[in-house]
Amino acid sequence: MNQGGITALAMTKGEKGWFGGVIALAVVLFLLLLSSCGDDCDDAASAPDATVTVTAAPSPAGSQIGKSVDSAVEQARQAGLSVGIHDASDRDEAPRGDWTVCFEKATLSDVVFAAVPDEAPCPKKDGQRIPWPAMPNVKGTTYAKAVEKLGDAVGEVAVEAAYEDEAADDTNNKNGDYANWKVCFQSVKAGTALPYEPDVTLHAVKNGEVCPSAKGLYKEPTNDPDYVDPDYVAPDDGSSEDDGSSSGGSGSGEEDYTPGDKGGCPPGGCYNPCPPGGCR
Structure with a gap:
């Protein structure tokens, strides 16, 4: 047992000696390399590190x-x-x-x-x-439903009275005093293209009333400043009677007319034509 251990120890020392020789040889070779490098080694040592620039491709x-x-x-x-x-x-x-x-x-x-x-x-x-969206037909609907139906297709949706002797004035109000008024006329014709959200005016009547046949009429005709009573008879001032003043009294004055040598009619006309032989 002891002899085997001594042998193993001896081999270990031998290996150490072999490695030491290898290291010594490497040192010698390195020194030889340095001595043969000369000025090139100094240039390499003093050269700055190279810089690599990576340019990213433009993103989509x-x-x-x-x-x-x-x-x-x-x-x-x-x-x-x-x-x-x-x-x-x-x-x-x-x-x-x-x-x-x-x-x-x-x-x-x-x-x-x-x-x-x-x-x-x-x-x-x-x-x-x-x-472009088309203007819908909102006639016959209430003002509130018309505002909702037009939605974002138009700008302001105003209401005015269809009769001249009624009043209404509101804008985009589905819950106002005129919400249940019936639409009779619309300022933009149904089917018209609606570019750039135009403002729209609706003419309406109170709930239960009948729409006028056209705008500009009065619910009560007598409220029209130009109204004329059909039974009205203008008084007779007598200016149309003939007082005879235009007749000149004694006649037309044709009795004083004297025809010339060639004859002819008096200024008032030929009321008494001359015979074929002429007027004597």
Whole structure:
């Protein structure tokens, strides 16, 4: 047992000696390498570290549909894209910054936006007519229902009396004093396109009343300043009677007329024609 342990210890010392020789050889080789490097080693040591710059590729602009033209153009240019803009409708107008993007076509280098005026609906396809909502027919409905039916398609919805001798004045009030008044006339004809939410005036009558046949009439005809009583007879002032003053008293004065040598009629006319031989 002891002899085996001594042998193992001796082998360990031998291995240590072998490794020591290897290390010594490596040191010698390193020194030789340094001595043969010369000035090149100094240049390499003094050279600055190389810097690698990584430029990120521009990120995609993303879809700009529904955004304003100004915002869409800014996003596209930040992404490094060339930008084109045109009218999305059939009117071929020059787009403005507050228009809304409806369509876009993009490539790796450019993008083209098609837009419509702010608050205008987009056409179904690029270059088609803008599908403005049409004015509904609200005649016969109450003012409150008309306001609700028109909704966001128009601007203000005012009510006025259909008769000249009645009064009504309100705007967009479904719960006001005129909520149950019946609409007789509307300022915008039913079926008319409603671009840019026009204001609408409705002429109405009280609940239960009959609409006039036309605007400008009076519920009570006698309230009309131009009303004339059909039974009225103008008094006779006698100016139409003939007092004979226009006759000149004794006649027309034709008795004093003396025909010339050639005859002829007196100024009052030929009431007594001359015979064929002439007037003597």
